[in-house]
Amino acid sequence: MLEMIFMSDVLEEYKKLQVKFNLPEMQELKTMFQFNENVSDIEEVRNEMTNKIFEFMERVVEPLVWCNNQCHMIEKSMLTEEESKDLFSTYKKTQALKWRNNLLLIKPDNKESAKLIKDLWDFWTSFEPNMSKICMKFSDGWSDLKFKNEQVNYHG
Numbered sequence: 001m002l003e004m005i006f007m008s009d010v011l012e013e014y015k016k017l018q019v020k021f022n023l024p025e026m027q028e029l030k031t032m033f034q035f036n037e038n039v040s041d042i043e044e045v046r047n048e049m050t051n052k053i054f055e056f057m058e059r060v061v062e063p064l065v066w067c068n069n070q071c072h073m074i075e076k077s078m079l080t081e082e083e084s085k086d087l088f089s090t091y092k093k094t095q096a097l098k099w100r101n102n103l104l105l106i107k108p109d110n111k112e113s114a115k116l117i118k119d120l121w122d123f124w125t126s127f128e129p130n131m132s133k134i135c136m137k138f139s140d141g142w143s144d145l146k147f148k149n150e151q152v153n154y155h156g
Contacts, residue, residue, distance in 0.1 A: 017042060017114040024121050032124065043104075046113045049120045050101045056131070057094045065091050078141040079134075086130065093123060
């Protein structure tokens, strides 16, 4: 019973911030970012969102941007010049969001967390379809990948 009252308080706090900052519905956030039902405050909502976005960026996008190993170089060559520019633009946006989040980790502020949640949501609505498209492109690209067997001469 106490947990239900506590969750009710959290939802009420969120609803106030939702109206003030035009935040998405809590259920939309929970579904999209797959976090548990027991978030205790706005800071936890922000943490759940940033964890998902930043983990994906570190595991998938950052290695593509910086070509950490051979497979990333192959994947980057599968992108058009425009897709590469868009990917780097997405990376830059994420880095800016990450540093705003870092500040909130050392200096919590509900108002700034609410603003960041709104910005993360807006970012995600364009990020998710673009990344889904790239993931499918790479899946298809790796399935159809063929290397040419050509003699290479050294001209040094």
